[in-house]
Each structure stands twice: as structure tokens, then as C-alpha cells.
Amino acid sequence: MxxxxxxxxxxxxxxxxxxxxxxxxxxxxxxxxxxxxxxxPSSEKRPGERQLRCGSFSTLAIGEARLVRHGAEPLFVVRVSDSQVTAVSAVCTHLRCVLKWDGDKGTFQCPCHNGAFDRAGIVLSGPPKKPLPQYPAEVRADEIIVHT
Ligand code: FES
Structure with missing residues (x-):
């Protein structure tokens, strides 16, 4: 039916x-x-983030800086204590010259127009108006890792 x-x-x-x-x-x-x-969320890496290996931590003396080549954006890693490191751009914020580290003064010097920055990237003198960009940095098993 x-x-x-x-x-x-x-x-x-x-x-x-x-x-x-x-x-x-x-x-x-x-x-x-x-x-x-x-x-x-993963604390290891954010999307688009790159981890740059910047050499041994123990071979960098406290208060010293190391230039790290990174394409058109080189950077300095600075050992600030027994366990901490910071990273700042090595490119001058005035007209983009690559800075030099002055170990005696503990400052970054620009060879182009005598700009100067402290270890944290703060402008000390010269024509630059902006501080150096900073990058997150850490130490893993005696290796300095910078997140760019
Ligand atoms: S480019 Fe560095 S002070 Fe001018």
C-alpha cells in the first residue's frame, strides 16, 4: 500500500x-x-618568523657585540649579562649605512655621518632621529638565536 x-x-x-x-x-x-x-599556540615559531643562528654565546664577552651578516639587514648581537643577549639592526636609521661596533666606547658608530647609538640602539649623537630596530633574541644550548 x-x-x-x-x-x-x-x-x-x-x-x-x-x-x-x-x-x-x-x-x-x-x-x-x-x-x-x-x-x-606554539612558542617556537610564529608564521613568517625566521630564526637566525648567530654563533656561540660563550665566546662573546659580556658587553661585547658581534656583527651577523643577514642579507640586506645585518644585525648585531650584544651580550648583556651571564645569561642574556640582545639584538639590534646594524643598519643606520639615517641613510642605511652599516654600523661598526666600537668596543672601547661600547657604542655603534656610523662611518657615513658619525651617527652613534648605544648598545640598546638608542641614538646618542649625529643625524639619526630613530633608534635601531630590536629583534627578540635568546640563548639555546650556547647558541645565540635571533628571531627576525
Ligand atoms: S647614514 Fe648613519 S649617520 Fe648618516
Whole structure:
């Protein structure tokens, strides 16, 4: 028998399965979103970030700086204590000359127009108006790592 009641029951069954399927897919999506929200972001590396290996930490004396070649953006790593290192750009903020480290004064000197910066990249004298950009730096197993 294939009367109007049977057709109505079949339609109701199909509709019920469609709704259940939709809810299952929605619940799966919500679950994936919830898990990705709760998952801690990786502290190792951010998207687009590059980790630059800058040599041995123990061979860099406290208060000294090391020039690290890095394409058009060389940088200096500076050992500031027994366990800490900082990194600043080696490119002068005036007209982009590459700076030199003056170990006697403990400053970065620009050979082009005598600009000077301290170890933290703050302008001490000369035409530069802006400080040197800084980069996050860390020490891992005696190796200096700079995040660029
Ligand atoms: S480029 Fe460095 S002071 Fe001018």
C-alpha cells in the first residue's frame, strides 16, 4: 500500500536524517574550532618568523657585540649579562649605512655621518632621529638565536 500516509512518513524519515546529518556536520565543525581555540599556540615559531643562528654565546664577552651578516639587514648581537643577549639592526636609521661596533666606547658608530647609538640602539649623537630596530633574541644550548 502506498497511500498518502506512507509517503508522509517516508518524507519525515528523510527530513529527520537530513537534519541529523546537518547537526552532525555542524557539531564536528564546532568541535574542531573548539579544539583549535583551546590548543596553546606554539612558542617556537610564529608564521613568517625566521630564526637566525648567530654563533656561540660563550665566546662573546659580556658587553661585547658581534656583527651577523643577514642579507640586506645585518644585525648585531650584544651580550648583556651571564645569561642574556640582545639584538639590534646594524643598519643606520639615517641613510642605511652599516654600523661598526666600537668596543672601547661600547657604542655603534656610523662611518657615513658619525651617527652613534648605544648598545640598546638608542641614538646618542649625529643625524639619526630613530633608534635601531630590536629583534627578540635568546640563548639555546650556547647558541645565540635571533628571531627576525
Ligand atoms: S647614514 Fe648613519 S649617520 Fe648618516
Amino acid at each position: 502506498n497511500g498518502p500516509e506512507t509517503t508522509s512518513i517516508e518524507r519525515r524519515g528523510v527530513l529527520t536524517w537530513l537534519i541529523r546529518g546537518f547537526l552532525a556536520i555542524w557539531a564536528l565543525g564546532a568541535g574542531v574550532l573548539g579544539i583549535s581555540f583551546l590548543k596553546a
